[in-house]
Amino acid sequence: MGELYLESRLELLRSSQNPDGGWGYFRGKQSWLEPTAYAMLALHGTPDSEASLDRAWKLIRSWQLPNGSFRPGGEVQDGTWVTAQAVTLACVRGLYDPNVTRSVDWMLRVVGAEHSVAMRTASYFHLLKTKLDVSHQGWPWRDGNASWIEPTVHTLVALKKVAQHYPSAELQHRVREGEAMILTRRCSDGGWNCGNPNVLNFDLPSYPETTGLALIGLQGRSPAELAGPLATARRFLAETKSSLAKAWLTIALRFHGENPASAPEDAKVSGDVMLAALQTLGHPAGNYRLLQTGGRA
Amino acid sequence: MNRRKFLILGGAAVVGTYAGTKLQKPPKLPDGPAGNSGVAIIRARSYSDDLVARMLEGIRECGLDVRGKRVLLKPNLVEFDSSTVINTDASVIAAAVEVFERLGAAEVKIGEGPGHRRDTLDLADDARYRATVPKFERIFTDLNRDDVSPIRNFAGESRFYFPNTVLAADLIVSLAKMKTHHWAGATLSMKNFFGIVPGSVYGWPKNKLHYLGISESIVALNRAFRNTFAIVDGVVGMEGNGPIQGTPKPAGVLVMGRDLVAVDATCCRVMGIDPEKLTYLRQAADLGHVRAERIEQRGETVAAVRTNFALIDEYKDLRLG
Numbered sequence: 119m120g121e122l123y124l125e126s127r128l129e130l131l132r133s134s135q136n137p138d139g140g141w142g143y144f145r146g147k148q149s150w151l152e153p154t155a156y157a158m159l160a161l162h163g164t165p166d167s168e169a170s171l172d173r174a175w176k177l178i179r180s181w182q183l184p185n186g187s188f189r190p191g192g193e194v195q196d197g198t199w200v201t202a203q204a205v206t207l208a209c210v211r212g213l214y215d216p217n218v219t220r221s222v223d224w225m226l227r228v229v230g231a232e233h234s235v236a237m238r239t240a241s242y243f244h245l246l247k248t249k250l251d252v253s254h255q256g257w258p259w260r261d262g263n264a265s266w267i268e269p270t271v272h273t274l275v276a277l278k279k280v281a282q283h284y285p286s287a288e289l290q291h292r293v294r295e296g297e298a299m300i301l302t303r304r305c306s307d308g309g310w311n312c313g314n315p316n317v318l319n320f321d322l323p324s325y326p327e328t329t330g331l332a333l334i335g336l337q338g339r340s341p342a343e344l345a346g347p348l349a350t351a352r353r354f355l356a357e358t359k360s361s362l363a364k365a366w367l368t369i370a371l372r373f374h375g376e377n378p379a380s381a382p383e384d385a386k387v388s389g390d391v392m393l394a395a396l397q398t399l400g401h402p403a404g405n406y407r408l409l410q411t412g413g414r415a
Numbered sequence: 416m417n418r419r420k421f422l423i424l425g426g427a428a429v430v431g432t433y434a435g436t437k438l439q440k441p442p443k444l445p446d447g448p449a450g451n452s453g454v455a456i457i458r459a460r461s462y463s464d465d466l467v468a469r470m471l472e473g474i475r476e477c478g479l480d481v482r483g484k485r486v487l488l489k490p491n492l493v494e495f496d497s498s499t500v501i502n503t504d505a506s507v508i509a510a511a512v513e514v515f516e517r518l519g520a521a522e523v524k525i526g527e528g529p530g531h532r533r534d535t536l537d538l539a540d541d542a543r544y545r546a547t548v549p550k551f552e553r554i555f556t557d558l559n560r561d562d563v564s565p566i567r568n569f570a571g572e573s574r575f576y577f578p579n580t581v582l583a584a585d586l587i588v589s590l591a592k593m594k595t596h597h598w599a600g601a602t603l604s605m606k607n608f609f610g611i612v613p614g615s616v617y618g619w620p621k622n623k624l625h626y627l628g629i630s631e632s633i634v635a636l637n638r639a640f641r642n643t644f645a646i647v648d649g650v651v652g653m654e655g656n657g658p659i660q661g662t663p664k665p666a667g668v669l670v671m672g673r674d675l676v677a678v679d680a681t682c683c684r685v686m687g688i689d690p691e692k693l694t695y696l697r698q699a700a701d702l703g704h705v706r707a708e709r710i711e712q713r714g715e716t717v718a719a720v721r722t723n724f725a726l727i728d729e730y731k732d733l734r735l736g
Contacts, residue, residue: 142562259623318597327532
């Protein structure tokens, strides 16, 4: 069961690796860390993949900057949120060397800019145009910007996975803070959007894909605490047409003990490398467990 | 000074400065570039009108020559909600593809990088782009995940990255939607360029632009990309709490021009908004014309089509007298 669905996507991934070892968002395009990371997770442990995964890892390693962060692609010079994905990959590969330590240090140093003293003061005086709880520390897409759900989730996954090899009170603290940040950013309709539930006193709607991601970041929280969000995620999975959202929601629900229905065997493969990788990961026979953190750090 | 006193005094200073800024009359706008700018206001009462003919009329009025050029159409595809009109209508995009091909463009592509949602093709499906625009998937690029290259000195940044599809275009056509906006006052042809900033580098949302300043970023994008043309979909716009949660507002017009500052200023007047009160237009006054006397209105007059868009309380003072 599941061979056609899984094989067609794995084949796309195998055939679209770039000569430099990475994957683009689409076949034949520049290599980026994000699709490369998902492709590597999807192919991990599959027959005859070892050499291609080693080449991919070598490329990713070449994108690490002296401050520990990783560039999102070969053309871009600055380190970003993808640092978390590189650390997750390192954990999956069983690497816990000083390079990983530098990345962890970088992640622990980076804090969403809305947590600054100025912003917290503005929040105290109700001067912000958003109803935002700025008391918790999440992670931004780029250092110096505000924190958002998706980069916070990826960083939480990385920190929880690396935690036992990096015992640190600061790490524990940031994981608790990151989870609290996600919980306070929940939209009034039950799920999550990018991370801004209200602007100018108008509630904003949640999105299915970010709701799935938020639940991945909240692995290990009690089922009772997440009953509402899980119900929202189930509803989104039943209703959404977005393949990306379905992929994230499926992975998230698996982490919370559920077994969502598999996609039809003949579901068409698009040319979207990242999507194919996430669909492969979320399949019952896929590698979704590689993103599992087993709970809190 | 204890913490409580410090916070009270600090807060009072902030409130005082804010109030002072709000009450201050903005200084007179500079003259702007030499000459006047032509802006065409073409009536289109519904999306079933002959939009190709209307666009050809507007483009002719503006004297645009696209022969041999690689044209990139940049719609406003943000989010989808079937109860309102967030995005540039699919029929406007389909008409634009046909128009620019008919006018002899060497290539016509469509590119967009939504600011919040990552599944761009799913959004395009919801907005009926794939169903309405012939060969959509073949000519569409997700600008959030395109290959990128750096440009130098953008908005005070030594390097800033843009999609190669954008950098390769000879002409970028902003196919914007006529909407109010809860941060900028209005979102029209100039702000539409937020969607050319790649999410793969700057995230979802493109928060870097917020930290550079929304108005400053709008102006910087329009300063960086000068080979542009605007077609604003005001057939049915959005009023109230735009750009996502507002309500549909039929204005029955397409607004077009080569000077995007003048196009946006004209759209504002059509919407009953004073363009001289919008920060980004004031900051863009050296790029194009905001003042009415420097804009040659072609097609309809503003007065003939003006329809006041409802404004949220925050922006009531933008109302045009």
